Amino acid sequence: MDWFQCYHSAGVKIGSNVVIGAGCLIYKSIPSNSVVKNRQNQMIEPLY
Numbered sequence: 001m002d003w004f005q006c007y008h009s010a011g012v013k014i015g016s017n018v019v020i021g022a023g024c025l026i027y028k029s030i031p032s033n034s035v036v037k038n039r040q041n042q043m044i045e046p047l048y
Helices: none
Strands: 034-036 044-046
Touching: none
Parallel strands: none
Antiparallel strands: 034 044
């Protein structure tokens, strides 16, 4: 998603129904139904 400036490393898996904040660098896999909202610490929280 270039227009949001989100990037991910090779081998990272992103589950379904995941929300990723603008400018995040994804360096580890994200489970389904999660929100990633902090670009530095990669805080992952359940979507519910």
